[in-house]
Amino acid sequence: MSNNEAIKAVAKEVIEIESSAISHLKSLIDDEFSSAVEYIFNSNGRVIxxxxxxxxIIATKIVATLNSTGTPAVFMHAADAIHGDLGTIQKEDVVICISKSGNTPEIKVLVPLLKNGTNKLIAITSNRDSILGQQSDFVLNAYVEKEACPNNLAPTTSTTAQLVIGDALAICLLNLRGFTSKDFAKYHPGGALGKKLYLRVRDISSANMKPQVNSGADVREVIVEISEKMLGATAVIEEGRIVGVVTDGDIRRMLNRYDNINGLTAGDIMSKNPKSINADAMAVDAMEIMEKNSISQLLVEEDGEYAGVIHLHDLIKEGII
Structure with a gap:
């Protein structure tokens, strides 16, 4: 077998081992898991x-997921905990301890210290019979038969299982809280994801110039307006309301259709009933309309009146696409 084939075979075996272990976790979700979720949901403290x-490392990721989905959480390293960081834990906090064996030296030292307080202890472990499993108030079973490592030593399948249990915990809490995309946006204001959740059409269109002509405008005036405002189109307006749009494409079609453009007006070449969007709509909705209709710009309305233009390039610049 070539190196190429051998590498692919090993990769596929790892994925098969881990996917089988994850699939088995479904059978380990029990009433104790539900009780742990409900206890966290009803608690007034944080999740440590x-x-x-x-x-x-898995714990830090679960903390990040909980924080971003509405459950306040803090990471406390087990080694640091026994050297002063136990002060992180407040009276009403819930503590989750993650350990495959549940019997590592640090965990053996830490568990009795955690039990000295009044905080509930939740274990995520593969060994219910371990010190951690026996001393915890709730055990979330993350049992795996073997690691993906051929020596069954390097944490691979077990850490994947821990992560999945943490995700299941976080999403169950999210559902109990009725956590919505608007709530999610509050915690994710940065990057493309955040912009998709909070950026509105007016946030973008207000920074653009506002091309407009009336329906009787000479076609040369239309061309100048499109050129100067640099958005590839101009709205055709009557009494503040949109009656049509003239785009670069409309200009090209006009030149193909007419040998003499003298006397032509915006009303003669405009597209009637153009696609538009409310200024208060989400920018991602503007993107969907443009993609669906294969267009590059949308006219923006506010309170029934023309308010500007949003262009596909604006969305690309903001990372929406």
Missing amino acids: ITGIGKSA
């Missing part, structure tokens, strides 16, 4: 998540 080694 701790672990050691690779489990600590």
Whole structure:
């Protein structure tokens, strides 16, 4: 077997081992899992998540997911906890400890210290019979038969299982909270994802020039307006309201259709009933309309009157596309 084929075979085997383990987790979701979710949901404190080694790395990701979906969470490294960071835990907090074996030296030291307080302890572990499993108030079973590592040593399948259990926990809490896309946007204001959730049409169109002519405008005036405003189109307006649009494409079609353009007006060459969008709509909705209709710009309306133009290039610049 060539190196190329051998590499692909190993990769496929890893994916098969891990996917089988994840699929098996479904059978481990029980009433205890539900009770743990409900306890966190009804608590008045934060979720403190701790672990050691690779489990600590998984813990930081679960903390990030909980925070972004409406459940306040804090990471506390298990080794640091026994050297002063136990002060992170407040009276009403819930503690989640992640450990595959549940019997690592740091966990053995930490668990009794956690149990000295009044905080509930939730375990995410593959070993219910471990010290962690026996001492926890709730056990979220993350059992895996074997690691993807051929020596069954490097944490691979087990950390994937821990991550999936954490995701399941976070999404269950999200559903109980009725957490919506608007709530999500509050915690994700940056980047393309945040912009899709909060950026509105007016936020973009207000920065553009506002090309417009009346229906009786000479075609040369129309061409100048399109050229100067640099948006590839101009609205045709009567009494503040949109009656049509003239685009670069309309100008090209006019030149193909007429040998003499003298006397032509905006009303003669405009497209009637153009696509438009309300200024208060989400920018991502503007993108969907443009894609669906294969157009590059949309006229913007506010309170029934013409308010400007939003262009496909604006959405690309903002990272919406």
